[in-house]
Amino acid sequence: MLQSLPQTASRNLEVVRRSDGRASRADHAATSLSVPVYEAELWTSRQRQASSIHEISYRACFKPQLPGYFIERLTREGDVVYDPFSGRGTTAIEAALRGRSVIANDVNPLSAMLTQPRFELPGLADIDARLRVLRFAARPRSGLDLSMFFHPDTEYEILGLREYLYRRVRSGEEDAVDRWIRMVATNRLTGHSPGFFSVYTLPPNQAVSPEDQLRINARLRQEPDYRDIRALIRRKSMQLQSRLGAGERWRLRTAAACACLLKKEAAATPEIASASVQLTVTSPPFLDVVQYARDNWLRCWFNGLDAESIGARITMSRTVEEWAREMSAVFGELYRVTRPDGWVAFEVGEVRRGSVKLEEVVAPLGLAAGFKCTAILVNAQSFTKTANIWGVRNNRLGTNSNRIVLFRKS
DSSP, X not given: OOTTSOEEEEEEEEEEEOTTSOEESSSSOEEEEEEEEEEEOOSOOOGGGSOGGGOOOOTTOOOTHHHHHXXXXXXXXXXXXXXXXXXXXXXXXXXXXXXXXEEEXXXXXXXXXXXXXXXXXXXXXXXXXXXXXXXXXXXXXXXXXXXXXXXXXXXXXXXXXXXXXXXXXXXXXXXXXXXXXXXXXXXXXXXXXXXXXXXXXXXXXXXXXXXXXXXXXXXXXXXXXXOOHHHHHHHHHHHHTXXXXXXXXXXXXXXXHHOEEEXXXXXXXXXXXXXXXEEEEEOXXXXXXXXXXXXXXXXXXXXXXXXXXXXXXXXOOSSHHHHHHHHHHHHHHHHHHEEEEEEEEEEOOOBGGGTBOHHHHHHHHHHHHTOEEEEEEEEEOOOOHHHHHTTOOSTTSGGGEEEEEEEEOO
Protein backbone atom coordinates (compact mmCIF):
# COMPACT_ATOMS: atom_id res chain seq x y z
CA MET A 1 0.00 0.00 0.00
CA LEU A 2 2.83 2.41 0.83
CA GLN A 3 5.31 1.54 -1.89
CA SER A 4 4.22 4.32 -4.26
CA LEU A 5 4.18 7.07 -1.62
CA PRO A 6 7.03 9.51 -1.07
CA GLN A 7 8.65 8.95 2.31
CA THR A 8 9.33 12.44 3.66
CA ALA A 9 10.85 11.64 7.03
CA SER A 10 11.40 9.04 9.72
CA ARG A 11 11.13 9.65 13.44
CA ASN A 12 12.79 7.88 16.33
CA LEU A 13 10.27 6.98 19.04
CA GLU A 14 11.38 5.75 22.44
CA VAL A 15 9.64 2.47 23.27
CA VAL A 16 10.45 -0.42 25.55
CA ARG A 17 9.93 -4.16 25.24
CA ARG A 18 8.46 -6.52 27.77
CA SER A 19 9.54 -10.10 28.09
CA ASP A 20 6.49 -11.22 26.13
CA GLY A 21 7.58 -9.12 23.16
CA ARG A 22 5.01 -6.34 23.43
CA ALA A 23 5.94 -2.72 23.87
CA SER A 24 5.49 -1.26 27.31
CA ARG A 25 5.55 2.11 29.05
CA ALA A 26 7.15 0.51 32.09
CA ASP A 27 10.65 1.39 33.21
CA HIS A 28 12.59 -1.29 31.38
CA ALA A 29 15.42 -0.97 28.90
CA ALA A 30 14.35 1.46 26.19
CA THR A 31 14.93 0.94 22.49
CA SER A 32 14.55 3.34 19.58
CA LEU A 33 12.09 2.63 16.79
CA SER A 34 12.16 4.46 13.46
CA VAL A 35 8.70 5.05 11.99
CA PRO A 36 8.48 6.11 8.32
CA VAL A 37 6.40 9.17 7.51
CA TYR A 38 4.68 9.40 4.11
CA GLU A 39 3.18 12.63 2.80
CA ALA A 40 1.13 12.85 -0.40
CA GLU A 41 -2.34 13.63 -1.67
CA LEU A 42 -3.64 10.20 -0.71
CA TRP A 43 -7.23 11.11 -1.57
CA THR A 44 -9.10 14.13 -2.84
CA SER A 45 -11.27 16.07 -0.41
CA ARG A 46 -13.78 17.10 -3.06
CA GLN A 47 -17.21 16.35 -1.64
CA ARG A 48 -18.93 15.39 -4.86
CA GLN A 49 -16.56 12.49 -5.46
CA ALA A 50 -18.02 10.75 -2.41
CA SER A 51 -21.47 9.21 -2.13
CA SER A 52 -24.28 11.70 -1.53
CA ILE A 53 -25.47 9.62 1.44
CA HIS A 54 -22.54 10.97 3.48
CA GLU A 55 -23.73 14.58 3.36
CA ILE A 56 -24.80 14.81 6.99
CA SER A 57 -22.98 17.47 8.98
CA TYR A 58 -21.29 16.68 12.29
CA ARG A 59 -18.63 18.48 14.29
CA ALA A 60 -15.02 17.46 13.51
CA CYS A 61 -15.90 14.66 11.08
CA PHE A 62 -13.46 13.44 8.45
CA LYS A 63 -14.13 13.04 4.74
CA PRO A 64 -15.41 9.64 3.54
CA GLN A 65 -12.38 9.38 1.24
CA LEU A 66 -10.22 8.79 4.33
CA PRO A 67 -11.80 5.50 5.48
CA GLY A 68 -12.40 4.56 1.85
CA TYR A 69 -8.67 4.70 1.18
CA PHE A 70 -7.91 2.14 3.89
CA ILE A 71 -11.02 -0.02 3.41
CA GLU A 72 -10.17 -0.49 -0.27
CA ARG A 73 -6.57 -1.51 0.41
CA LEU A 74 -6.72 -3.43 3.70
CA THR A 75 -10.01 -5.34 3.63
CA ARG A 76 -12.01 -7.69 1.47
CA GLU A 77 -15.75 -7.96 0.96
CA GLY A 78 -17.41 -9.28 4.11
CA ASP A 79 -14.58 -8.23 6.46
CA VAL A 80 -15.52 -6.40 9.64
CA VAL A 81 -14.70 -2.68 9.71
CA TYR A 82 -14.98 -0.82 13.03
CA ASP A 83 -15.00 2.75 14.31
CA PRO A 84 -14.94 3.21 18.12
CA PHE A 85 -15.53 7.00 17.83
CA SER A 86 -18.11 6.86 15.07
CA GLY A 87 -19.47 10.43 15.04
CA ARG A 88 -21.78 10.84 12.05
CA GLY A 89 -20.95 7.27 10.93
CA THR A 90 -18.60 8.03 8.03
CA THR A 91 -16.48 4.88 8.40
CA ALA A 92 -19.55 2.70 8.92
CA ILE A 93 -21.42 4.04 5.90
CA GLU A 94 -18.36 3.88 3.63
CA ALA A 95 -17.66 0.31 4.74
CA ALA A 96 -21.25 -0.71 4.02
CA LEU A 97 -21.14 0.91 0.57
CA ARG A 98 -18.10 -1.29 -0.16
CA GLY A 99 -19.78 -4.50 1.01
CA ARG A 100 -18.06 -4.83 4.38
CA SER A 101 -19.61 -5.76 7.71
CA VAL A 102 -19.97 -2.86 10.11
CA ILE A 103 -19.45 -2.13 13.78
CA ALA A 104 -19.77 1.47 14.98
CA ASN A 105 -19.56 2.83 18.49
CA ASP A 106 -20.02 6.24 20.08
CA VAL A 107 -21.07 7.30 23.57
CA ASN A 108 -23.14 10.09 22.01
CA PRO A 109 -26.57 8.65 21.08
CA LEU A 110 -26.78 11.19 18.25
CA SER A 111 -24.25 9.07 16.37
CA ALA A 112 -26.57 6.09 16.02
CA MET A 113 -29.49 8.41 15.21
CA LEU A 114 -27.50 9.83 12.30
CA THR A 115 -26.16 6.48 11.10
CA GLN A 116 -28.88 3.83 11.31
CA PRO A 117 -31.42 5.54 9.01
CA ARG A 118 -28.87 5.66 6.17
CA PHE A 119 -28.50 1.89 6.36
CA GLU A 120 -32.27 1.35 6.36
CA LEU A 121 -32.71 3.82 3.49
CA PRO A 122 -36.50 4.19 3.21
CA GLY A 123 -37.79 5.10 -0.23
CA LEU A 124 -38.38 8.72 -1.15
CA ALA A 125 -42.04 8.02 -1.91
CA ASP A 126 -42.53 6.62 1.61
CA ILE A 127 -40.80 9.62 3.16
CA ASP A 128 -42.96 12.01 1.15
CA ALA A 129 -46.14 10.13 2.07
CA ARG A 130 -45.30 10.29 5.78
CA LEU A 131 -44.56 14.02 5.63
CA ARG A 132 -47.86 14.69 3.86
CA VAL A 133 -49.95 13.03 6.59
CA LEU A 134 -48.17 14.72 9.51
CA ARG A 135 -50.63 16.76 11.53
CA PHE A 136 -49.52 18.83 14.50
CA ALA A 137 -51.74 19.43 17.52
CA ALA A 138 -52.19 22.67 19.41
CA ARG A 139 -48.99 24.65 19.78
CA PRO A 140 -46.79 22.69 22.22
CA ARG A 141 -44.30 24.28 24.57
CA SER A 142 -40.57 23.93 24.06
CA GLY A 143 -39.38 24.95 27.51
CA LEU A 144 -36.81 27.12 25.73
CA ASP A 145 -36.81 30.51 24.07
CA LEU A 146 -35.88 29.66 20.48
CA SER A 147 -37.22 32.85 18.90
CA MET A 148 -33.71 34.00 17.92
CA PHE A 149 -33.34 30.91 15.70
CA PHE A 150 -36.80 30.21 14.26
CA HIS A 151 -39.85 32.03 12.93
CA PRO A 152 -42.85 31.33 15.21
CA ASP A 153 -44.57 29.19 12.57
CA THR A 154 -41.36 27.25 11.89
CA GLU A 155 -40.91 26.70 15.63
CA TYR A 156 -44.48 25.42 15.82
CA GLU A 157 -43.74 22.84 13.13
CA ILE A 158 -40.45 21.79 14.79
CA LEU A 159 -42.17 21.33 18.15
CA GLY A 160 -44.98 19.40 16.49
CA LEU A 161 -42.53 17.09 14.74
CA ARG A 162 -40.60 16.62 17.97
CA GLU A 163 -43.77 15.63 19.79
CA TYR A 164 -44.83 13.28 16.96
CA LEU A 165 -41.48 11.47 17.00
CA TYR A 166 -41.61 11.16 20.79
CA ARG A 167 -45.07 9.59 20.63
CA ARG A 168 -43.95 7.13 17.96
CA VAL A 169 -41.05 5.94 20.12
CA ARG A 170 -43.18 5.76 23.27
CA SER A 171 -45.87 3.70 21.53
CA GLY A 172 -43.39 1.35 19.86
CA GLU A 173 -44.59 2.44 16.41
CA GLU A 174 -41.38 4.16 15.26
CA ASP A 175 -40.20 2.75 11.94
CA ALA A 176 -37.44 3.36 9.37
CA VAL A 177 -39.32 6.30 7.84
CA ASP A 178 -39.66 8.01 11.25
CA ARG A 179 -35.97 7.45 11.97
CA TRP A 180 -35.04 8.94 8.61
CA ILE A 181 -37.20 12.02 9.20
CA ARG A 182 -35.65 12.41 12.66
CA MET A 183 -32.14 12.22 11.18
CA VAL A 184 -32.80 14.80 8.48
CA ALA A 185 -34.64 17.18 10.82
CA THR A 186 -31.81 16.92 13.36
CA ASN A 187 -29.35 17.82 10.61
CA ARG A 188 -31.46 20.73 9.33
CA LEU A 189 -32.13 22.51 12.62
CA THR A 190 -29.58 25.30 12.24
CA GLY A 191 -27.22 26.38 9.48
CA HIS A 192 -26.04 29.12 7.21
CA SER A 193 -28.28 28.77 4.15
CA PRO A 194 -32.02 28.78 3.31
CA GLY A 195 -31.88 24.97 3.34
CA PHE A 196 -32.04 24.98 7.15
CA PHE A 197 -34.91 25.61 9.54
CA SER A 198 -33.14 28.52 11.25
CA VAL A 199 -32.17 32.02 10.33
CA TYR A 200 -28.54 32.45 9.19
CA THR A 201 -26.16 31.15 11.87
CA LEU A 202 -22.94 29.13 12.04
CA PRO A 203 -22.31 26.03 9.88
CA PRO A 204 -24.71 23.19 10.73
CA ASN A 205 -22.15 21.14 12.65
CA GLN A 206 -22.03 23.71 15.45
CA ALA A 207 -24.99 25.26 17.27
CA VAL A 208 -24.32 28.61 18.90
CA SER A 209 -25.88 29.65 22.19
CA PRO A 210 -29.08 31.74 22.18
CA GLU A 211 -27.06 34.73 23.38
CA ASP A 212 -24.55 34.36 20.54
CA GLN A 213 -27.36 34.01 18.02
CA LEU A 214 -28.93 37.25 19.24
CA ARG A 215 -25.60 38.95 18.60
CA ILE A 216 -25.42 37.42 15.10
CA ASN A 217 -28.93 38.63 14.36
CA ALA A 218 -28.11 42.15 15.54
CA ARG A 219 -24.87 42.28 13.56
CA LEU A 220 -26.57 41.08 10.36
CA ARG A 221 -29.80 42.97 11.06
CA GLN A 222 -31.82 39.85 10.46
CA GLU A 223 -34.93 38.22 11.84
CA PRO A 224 -35.97 34.58 11.38
CA ASP A 225 -38.23 34.08 8.38
CA TYR A 226 -40.65 31.20 7.87
CA ARG A 227 -39.15 27.88 6.71
CA ASP A 228 -41.41 24.98 5.66
CA ILE A 229 -39.79 22.07 7.49
CA ARG A 230 -41.66 19.42 5.48
CA ALA A 231 -40.36 20.88 2.22
CA LEU A 232 -36.81 21.13 3.57
CA ILE A 233 -36.82 17.55 4.87
CA ARG A 234 -38.12 16.38 1.51
CA ARG A 235 -35.43 18.33 -0.37
CA LYS A 236 -32.58 17.10 1.84
CA SER A 237 -33.82 13.51 1.54
CA MET A 238 -33.65 13.75 -2.24
CA GLN A 239 -30.14 15.21 -2.03
CA LEU A 240 -28.91 12.44 0.25
CA GLN A 241 -30.17 9.71 -2.06
CA SER A 242 -29.51 11.53 -5.34
CA ARG A 243 -26.29 9.78 -6.35
CA LEU A 244 -26.95 6.32 -4.97
CA GLY A 245 -26.90 3.49 -7.50
CA ALA A 246 -28.94 0.31 -7.20
CA GLY A 247 -25.92 -1.65 -5.97
CA GLU A 248 -25.15 0.89 -3.25
CA ARG A 249 -28.76 0.87 -2.08
CA TRP A 250 -28.70 -2.91 -1.87
CA ARG A 251 -25.43 -2.96 0.09
CA LEU A 252 -26.66 -0.35 2.58
CA ARG A 253 -29.89 -2.23 3.22
CA THR A 254 -27.96 -5.49 3.54
CA ALA A 255 -25.73 -3.86 6.14
CA ALA A 256 -28.79 -2.70 8.08
CA ALA A 257 -29.65 -6.33 8.88
CA CYS A 258 -26.35 -7.06 10.65
CA ALA A 259 -24.73 -3.71 11.51
CA CYS A 260 -23.77 -3.37 15.17
CA LEU A 261 -24.24 0.16 16.52
CA LEU A 262 -23.00 0.54 20.10
CA LYS A 263 -23.19 3.43 22.60
CA LYS A 264 -20.32 2.39 24.86
CA GLU A 265 -17.05 3.69 26.20
CA ALA A 266 -14.49 2.89 23.50
CA ALA A 267 -12.26 1.17 26.05
CA ALA A 268 -14.96 -1.32 27.10
CA THR A 269 -16.88 -3.01 24.28
CA PRO A 270 -17.51 -6.63 25.37
CA GLU A 271 -20.19 -6.94 22.67
CA ILE A 272 -17.39 -7.12 20.08
CA ALA A 273 -15.86 -10.58 19.80
CA SER A 274 -12.13 -10.91 20.31
CA ALA A 275 -10.03 -11.12 17.12
CA SER A 276 -13.05 -10.27 14.93
CA VAL A 277 -12.18 -6.90 13.35
CA GLN A 278 -10.06 -6.69 10.20
CA LEU A 279 -9.77 -2.90 10.11
CA THR A 280 -10.44 -0.02 12.46
CA VAL A 281 -10.57 3.49 11.00
CA THR A 282 -11.25 6.15 13.58
CA SER A 283 -10.58 9.67 14.79
CA PRO A 284 -10.89 10.26 18.55
CA PRO A 285 -11.67 13.59 20.23
CA PHE A 286 -8.59 15.81 20.01
CA LEU A 287 -7.97 16.90 23.60
CA ASP A 288 -10.54 19.62 24.41
CA VAL A 289 -10.45 21.29 20.99
CA VAL A 290 -14.08 20.45 20.15
CA GLN A 291 -16.86 20.86 22.73
CA TYR A 292 -19.31 18.22 21.55
CA ALA A 293 -21.98 18.87 24.19
CA ARG A 294 -21.99 22.62 23.58
CA ASP A 295 -22.01 22.25 19.80
CA ASN A 296 -24.87 19.72 19.81
CA TRP A 297 -27.10 21.19 22.52
CA LEU A 298 -29.95 22.02 20.13
CA ARG A 299 -29.80 18.62 18.42
CA CYS A 300 -29.88 16.97 21.84
CA TRP A 301 -32.88 19.07 22.86
CA PHE A 302 -34.79 18.10 19.72
CA ASN A 303 -34.18 14.41 20.44
CA GLY A 304 -34.87 14.54 24.17
CA LEU A 305 -31.24 13.96 25.16
CA ASP A 306 -29.28 15.50 28.02
CA ALA A 307 -26.34 17.25 26.36
CA GLU A 308 -24.46 17.79 29.63
CA SER A 309 -24.56 14.15 30.71
CA ILE A 310 -23.49 13.06 27.23
CA GLY A 311 -20.68 15.59 27.22
CA ALA A 312 -19.43 14.26 30.56
CA ARG A 313 -18.86 10.84 28.96
CA ILE A 314 -16.96 12.15 25.93
CA THR A 315 -13.17 12.29 26.21
CA MET A 316 -12.38 15.96 26.83
CA SER A 317 -8.79 16.01 28.09
CA ARG A 318 -7.10 19.30 28.89
CA THR A 319 -3.58 17.87 28.77
CA VAL A 320 -1.78 15.46 26.50
CA GLU A 321 -1.04 13.24 29.50
CA GLU A 322 -4.74 12.89 30.35
CA TRP A 323 -5.56 12.20 26.71
CA ALA A 324 -2.82 9.57 26.47
CA ARG A 325 -4.17 7.71 29.50
CA GLU A 326 -7.63 7.56 27.90
CA MET A 327 -6.26 6.42 24.55
CA SER A 328 -4.02 3.80 26.16
CA ALA A 329 -7.11 2.00 27.43
CA VAL A 330 -8.73 2.32 24.00
CA PHE A 331 -5.70 0.74 22.31
CA GLY A 332 -5.83 -2.16 24.74
CA GLU A 333 -9.40 -2.85 23.68
CA LEU A 334 -8.57 -2.40 20.00
CA TYR A 335 -5.79 -4.98 20.31
CA ARG A 336 -8.28 -7.45 21.78
CA VAL A 337 -10.87 -7.08 19.02
CA THR A 338 -8.43 -6.90 16.07
CA ARG A 339 -7.73 -10.05 14.05
CA PRO A 340 -4.18 -11.31 13.61
CA ASP A 341 -2.77 -9.36 10.64
CA GLY A 342 -5.58 -6.82 11.12
CA TRP A 343 -5.07 -3.08 10.97
CA VAL A 344 -5.84 0.13 12.85
CA ALA A 345 -5.78 3.52 11.07
CA PHE A 346 -5.83 6.12 13.84
CA GLU A 347 -6.38 9.68 12.56
CA VAL A 348 -5.23 12.46 14.87
CA GLY A 349 -5.08 15.58 12.70
CA GLU A 350 -3.21 18.54 14.16
CA VAL A 351 -4.15 20.59 17.19
CA ARG A 352 -3.02 23.85 18.74
CA ARG A 353 -1.49 25.09 15.48
CA GLY A 354 0.79 22.11 15.16
CA SER A 355 2.46 22.54 18.54
CA VAL A 356 0.94 19.24 19.71
CA LYS A 357 1.80 16.30 17.44
CA LEU A 358 -0.59 13.62 18.62
CA GLU A 359 0.86 11.05 16.21
CA GLU A 360 4.01 11.09 18.34
CA VAL A 361 1.84 10.33 21.37
CA VAL A 362 -0.28 7.69 19.65
CA ALA A 363 2.52 5.59 18.17
CA PRO A 364 3.96 4.50 21.55
CA LEU A 365 0.47 3.81 22.87
CA GLY A 366 -0.25 1.40 20.03
CA LEU A 367 3.11 -0.26 20.50
CA ALA A 368 2.43 -0.64 24.23
CA ALA A 369 -0.83 -2.41 23.40
CA GLY A 370 1.02 -4.91 21.20
CA PHE A 371 0.60 -3.47 17.71
CA LYS A 372 3.35 -2.85 15.20
CA CYS A 373 3.49 0.79 14.08
CA THR A 374 4.01 0.54 10.32
CA ALA A 375 3.81 4.20 9.24
CA ILE A 376 2.54 7.71 9.75
CA LEU A 377 0.58 8.97 6.73
CA VAL A 378 0.01 12.66 6.13
CA ASN A 379 -2.62 13.54 3.58
CA ALA A 380 -1.64 16.79 1.86
CA GLN A 381 -5.15 18.12 1.28
CA SER A 382 -6.07 21.24 -0.57
CA PHE A 383 -8.24 24.06 0.80
CA THR A 384 -11.63 23.15 2.28
CA LYS A 385 -14.70 25.36 2.76
CA THR A 386 -14.98 24.80 6.52
CA ALA A 387 -11.32 25.71 6.95
CA ASN A 388 -11.91 28.97 5.07
CA ILE A 389 -14.76 29.90 7.40
CA TRP A 390 -12.40 29.64 10.34
CA GLY A 391 -9.55 31.46 8.60
CA VAL A 392 -7.37 28.40 8.00
CA ARG A 393 -5.70 28.78 4.62
CA ASN A 394 -2.93 26.20 4.34
CA ASN A 395 -2.39 22.45 4.45
CA ARG A 396 -0.71 22.30 7.84
CA LEU A 397 -3.29 23.66 10.25
CA GLY A 398 -6.74 22.69 11.46
CA THR A 399 -9.16 20.71 9.36
CA ASN A 400 -6.97 20.72 6.25
CA SER A 401 -4.51 18.21 7.66
CA ASN A 402 -5.08 14.48 8.20
CA ARG A 403 -2.36 12.61 10.07
CA ILE A 404 -2.95 8.88 10.36
CA VAL A 405 -0.88 6.47 12.44
CA LEU A 406 -1.13 3.00 10.91
CA PHE A 407 -0.82 -0.08 13.12
CA ARG A 408 -0.84 -3.80 12.39
CA LYS A 409 -1.47 -6.72 14.72
CA SER A 410 1.20 -9.25 13.84
